[in-house]
Amino acid sequence: MAVDTQTVEKLAELARIAISEETIDEVGNRLGEVLQLVDQLQAVSTEGVAPMAHPLDEVQVLRADEITESNRREEFLALAPQSEGGLYLVPKVID
Amino acid sequence: MHQLTIAEIIRGLRDRQFSSVEITGHLLGRIEQLDGNYNSFITVTPEQALQQAAAADERLTAGGAPALCGVPLAHKDIFCTEGVRTSCGSKMLDNFTPPYDATVVENFNNAGAVTLGKTNMDEFAMGSSNETSYYGPVKNPWNTNCVPGGSSGGSAAAVAAQLAPGATATDTGGSIRQPAALTNTTGLKPTYGRVSRWGMIAFASSLDQGGPIARNAEDAAYLLSAMAGHDPKDSTSLYRPVPDYTAGLNGDIAGLRIGVPAEYFSDDLNPQVAARVQDALKEYEKLGAQLVEVSLPHTHLAVPAYYVIAPAEASANLSRFDGVRYGHRCEDPRDLRDLYMRSRGEGFGEEVQRRILVGTYALSAGYYDAYYNKAQQVRRLIKQDFVQAFEKVDVIMGPTTPSPAFALGEKKADPVAMYLEDIYTIAANLAGLPGMSLPCGLVNNLPVGLQIIGNYLDEARMLNVAHRYQQVTDWHKASAA
Numbered sequence: 001m002a003v004d005t006q007t008v009e010k011l012a013e014l015a016r017i018a019i020s021e022e023t024i025d026e027v028g029n030r031l032g033e034v035l036q037l038v039d040q041l042q043a044v045s046t047e048g049v050a051p052m053a054h055p056l057d058e059v060q061v062l063r064a065d066e067i068t069e070s071n072r073r074e075e076f077l078a079l080a081p082q083s084e085g086g087l088y089l090v091p092k093v094i095d
Numbered sequence: 096m097h098q099l100t101i102a103e104i105i106r107g108l109r110d111r112q113f114s115s116v117e118i119t120g121h122l123l124g125r126i127e128q129l130d131g132n133y134n135s136f137i138t139v140t141p142e143q144a145l146q147q148a149a150a151a152d153e154r155l156t157a158g159g160a161p162a163l164c165g166v167p168l169a170h171k172d173i174f175c176t177e178g179v180r181t182s183c184g185s186k187m188l189d190n191f192t193p194p195y196d197a198t199v200v201e202n203f204n205n206a207g208a209v210t211l212g213k214t215n216m217d218e219f220a221m222g223s224s225n226e227t228s229y230y231g232p233v234k235n236p237w238n239t240n241c242v243p244g245g246s247s248g249g250s251a252a253a254v255a256a257q258l259a260p261g262a263t264a265t266d267t268g269g270s271i272r273q274p275a276a277l278t279n280t281t282g283l284k285p286t287y288g289r290v291s292r293w294g295m296i297a298f299a300s301s302l303d304q305g306g307p308i309a310r311n312a313e314d315a316a317y318l319l320s321a322m323a324g325h326d327p328k329d330s331t332s333l334y335r336p337v338p339d340y341t342a343g344l345n346g347d348i349a350g351l352r353i354g355v356p357a358e359y360f361s362d363d364l365n366p367q368v369a370a371r372v373q374d375a376l377k378e379y380e381k382l383g384a385q386l387v388e389v390s391l392p393h394t395h396l397a398v399p400a401y402y403v404i405a406p407a408e409a410s411a412n413l414s415r416f417d418g419v420r421y422g423h424r425c426e427d428p429r430d431l432r433d434l435y436m437r438s439r440g441e442g443f444g445e446e447v448q449r450r451i452l453v454g455t456y457a458l459s460a461g462y463y464d465a466y467y468n469k470a471q472q473v474r475r476l477i478k479q480d481f482v483q484a485f486e487k488v489d490v491i492m493g494p495t496t497p498s499p500a501f502a503l504g505e506k507k508a509d510p511v512a513m514y515l516e517d518i519y520t521i522a523a524n525l526a527g528l529p530g531m532s533l534p535c536g537l538v539n540n541l542p543v544g545l546q547i548i549g550n551y552l553d554e555a556r557m558l559n560v561a562h563r564y565q566q567v568t569d570w571h572k573a574s575a576a
Contacts, residue, residue, distance in 0.1 A: 015455045018440030040399040041469050051471030054301050055287045055527020061334045075194040081424035
């Protein structure tokens with residue numbers, strides 16, 4: 001079943017993805033198909049099964065708390081679409 | 096020279112039959128001449144490659160160089176390369192040139208390997224046909240009207256077309272094995288955590304794993320030996336010693352117990368593909384292996400569980416692409432919200448957007464338990480199926496894909512049909528197990544892949560098992576070119 005327009009708009013807002021009005025029905029139809037596929041999960045009983053977030057039960061390796069990275073601020077900042085005075089620039093947030 | 100395997104190139108370089116500059120130049124010429132037919136590279140780096148090759152030749156002359164010194168390879172465009180654009184197949188990163196190398200790339204550079212360029216892929220590794228790439232689809236060298244599989248379709252096609260003897264790739268739900276199957280190459284997805292993910296652009300972090308695509312198991316063993324190992328920069332990389340994967344390739348496999356799951360031979364499977372896989376199993380019996388029926392009863396739930404877990408993780412991972420720090424930014428944003436919305440709306444393609452939206456849905460209030468939690472419970476059931484099977488057998492075998500390569504455009508408009516392409520490969524990712532695909536025959540002159548699923552950290556045995564088969568068969572030598 002297709003996901004309705006209101007839900008698609010809400011998801012798009014949560015995910016911060018602009019979706020054009022012309023494609024919103026199509027997006028809803030496709031999402032509906034995927035949700036129909038994953039709904040097969042509801043048919044199996046999982047009572048008492050612990051959720052598995054990760055494939056391996058490994059213990060974290062500890063290391064000495066030492067500085068290993070050099071400061072490469074300029075190189076990383078150079079990747080930004082807009083920066084100024086060592087800071088990332090975005091449109092004005094506070095009036 | 097392009098027909099040489101990695102093992103042959105290693106010998107040829109050491110015996111001075113040719114230099115790294117010569118073979119690198121030859122392959123760059125082939126890429127220039129032929130890749131217009133396949134579109135397997137996004138970026139070719141001839142100048143850098145020839146510099147690396149010249150440096151490798153000096154190291155070889157000096158003696159004591161690592162095995163892969165001077166061997167030309169290609170890297171999937173998901174691995175960050177210092178000073179070389181790394182796009183992940185996306186408009187979002189079309190302008191992104193990382194200031195550092197991924198650990199996998201660094202490992203190959205330290206070994207003296209030569210980088211020919213960066214291979215095409217489905218956008219953010221989301222796809223099974225290579226049709227979601229911003230840089231256009233890759234064509235299968237076996238039939239250019241067909242897809243090469245995905246998401247590592249560029250790596251697989253480059254190896255199949257003999258533009259590179261080997262390539263790096265990644266596999267979140269089948270993205271190494273499925274293209275390997277469709278292009279008659281040998282691909283290995285290692286145990287989760289065997290290969291560092293640092294500098295490998297993240298799709299679904301609990302599933303992603305890098306590995307090699309090559310022309311045979313011996314070459315894959317050389318590549319994996321260089322790729323694998325603990326990395327302090329990736330806290331999920333395994334702190335376990337790395338064996339020399341080439342050392343045990345010739346071991347006897349008499350007495351090997353091969354698990355054959357009935358669920359992998361269901362009605363979804365093309366009967367001709369099934370026949371090729373059965374032929375391969377008979378070949379293994381001749382080598383002294385024993386076939387054992389096993390059951391993986393939750394197999395049919397792998398695809399549904401994956402399409403909750405992978406999109407959920409992707410929706411979190413891809414939130415970093417915000418148009419602020421790097422990547423695509425829309426023109427003239429009105430405010431910060433508009434900047435986010437339009438940068439992401441413009442920068443991400445349709446399939447990537449779809450998966451982010453599915454993940455957002457599965458993680459949103461009111462649906463978390465029904466989807467995400469449920470999928471993680473099913474994930475454990477799938478893992479337990481394998482744990483039980485591996486009490487009785489050494490490896491599991493079956494088909495890699497339900498059918499041979501399909502036509503370009505055939506499944507593009509139907510995401511669910513595309514998702515079912517990975518019906519036999521996804522479970523290994525969910526369980527974190529190593530999986531492999533190797534050529535086992537042709538159907539209508541299109542390649543068929545035999546899948547081997549191994550126990551945790553059992554890559555050496557899988558490579559041995561694959562190599563022994565390749566000693567007595569010639570399918571992996573069949574060439575599209």
